[in-house]
Amino acid sequence: MSDKVSFEAVRSGFIEKSGLISQAEGLPRIAGRVFGLLIFDGEMVSFGDLATRLQVSRASISSSIRLLEERGLIKRMTKPGERQDFFQLAPNPYATMLEGIQKRTQSTRDDIADTIASLPSDADAVERLKEYADFYASLDSAVAVALQELTNARNKPASKQPQTSKDKSK
Template identity: 50%
Template sequence: MTVRNQTEVREEFIERIGLISQNDGLPRIAGRVLGMFMFDGGVRSFGEITEKLQVSKASVSSATRILEDRSLIKRVGRPGQRQDYFQLVDNPFPEMLENIAAGLKKSKAEVDESFAQIDPENEGAIARVGHYVKFYETLIAMAETAAASLAQQK
């Protein structure tokens, strides 16, 4: 197996994480920032992030705020520096799963609301939608169990 140019591998990884994040409802730039931190590690200044990803300061500001709110990156201080610095949290994956579980819970609540309004005599709809409720219950339980498991692996 030949080793690929690591600059290309890095760029492809960052872009893939951006696309995956976009599919999950996050801004693509937030995913790219997360991908950069996962691939590169370390601490980056706000300016370095804008430079490395070649995106606007406003985009980086929004992206870092979202990632901080989701506890995936954290702001760190540097003595004598006025600029903000960020790094990936030690183990972001349990938090990612908790965010997924929270989204699933919101979706399940919507399904539950509809389920509660189905005429009890409509047995077919009760059965089908009831299976859909169980589907969400199962996904939520799996995400929460996986998050707890990953949290123990710190």
């Protein structure tokens, strides 16, 4: 197997896995595939090229792009002299993902707290609801730690970044 074939197989596999990950998280598979392509290729890609490269309809690309833009994961760009839109990863999309998770976690915890507050303190369900709220409070704390670690890693000088297994083999 040539390097070109194996590279394309790895690329295609990553893009498909990204789609499956997104689908497992409740998002459309195509949105995950778009995100995966932008991560892997690391370049601006036109709307039409996204449809062609992923072999999906322009309508599917349009709805996926809209969803990814709303979540702050990709950014719409233009090129002088070009009539079509281009897309690339937004700055720091992974922190944006964690911030979204944190916001949803906090909202859920607050909803549970509202339910607890509306019940008499001796209600049978209060203790179970408190445990449920505590679960979301713990999740919120864990996401805050992950967000801080991601921020710290981004702010480290390049020479102090941990080596990947690929870097170590050089």
